[in-house]
Amino acid sequence: MTDEELEALLGYEWRSRLTAAWLIGVDRRERFRARIGDLLLASEVCYSGSAYCFTLARFGTHADAEILTAYLNRYLPRTDLHYDQPAALGALLRIDAHLGTHHAERFTEPGGLWDEWVKGVGRLGYPSHIPAEQRRWADLQCEFANGWRRL
Numbered sequence: 001m002t003d004e005e006l007e008a009l010l011g012y013e014w015r016s017r018l019t020a021a022w023l024i025g026v027d028r029r030e031r032f033r034a035r036i037g038d039l040l041l042a043s044e045v046c047y048s049g050s051a052y053c054f055t056l057a058r059f060g061t062h063a064d065a066e067i068l069t070a071y072l073n074r075y076l077p078r079t080d081l082h083y084d085q086p087a088a089l090g091a092l093l094r095i096d097a098h099l100g101t102h103h104a105e106r107f108t109e110p111g112g113l114w115d116e117w118v119k120g121v122g123r124l125g126y127p128s129h130i131p132a133e134q135r136r137w138a139d140l141q142c143e144f145a146n147g148w149r150r151l
Contacts, residue, residue, distance in 0.1 A: 003031070010035060017048035025055035026145045033059060037067035040084070041074065049084030057091035057138045058145060065103045068092040076113040079120020089114065090134030094142065097135070104131070 001023060009020035010032075017039065024032045032055070040052040056064040071088045075081060092104045107114045108131050118128055 003029070006032065007035070010039065014045040014048045017045065018051040021048060021051035021055045025051070025058040026148050028058055030059050030061075033063060033067075037070075040067065040071050040088075043075070043083050046083075050087040053084055053087035053091040054138070054141050054145075057094045057142055060095050060098050062099065062101070065092060065095045065099070065101060068095070069103050072107055072113070076107060076117045079117050080124070082121045082124065085117060086129045086134045087138070089129075089131060090136075090138035093131060093135035094138040 006020045006024060006029070009016040021036060021039075024036065036052045036055050040049055040056070043049055053068065056068055068088050068091055072085065072092065075083055075085055075088075089104060089107065092107075096102060096104050106112065114131065122128060
């Protein structure tokens with residue numbers, strides 16, 4: 001797909017945005033970083049945010065960690081919302097592991113924003129989210145994409 005076609009898909013509803021984000025992530029088209037970051041932070045439509053997090057995990061740079069950190073800073077305090085916080089934390093943990101950084105530590109410290117968010121959404125009926133499981137899920141998605149790239 002061309003960049004123009006991907007950009008067009010990013011302008012429609014959640015299904016097209018999810019598809020575009022996955023294609024961008026698989027192909028590691030880092031020129032879309034700012035656009036993906038803007039879409040993630042805006043959280044305008046449901047379901048596509050997890051694909052934005054996948055894409056940022058695939059890029060795996062300090063700039064991507066900053067976007068994910070900004071997202072978590074904005075949405076973890078909102079214990080009334082269950083958006084893409086688990087996917088964002090998983091992607092950030094993956095990036096931290098690969099870069100040797102510690103961006104996620106301040107969110108996952110005992111009694112920190114992650115614990116408070118999990119308690120809050122638990123009251124809304126959502127299941128508990130364990131950081132290591134979120135990281136494992138981000139790793140599985142990225143390894144799956146690596147397999148596509150080898151084909």
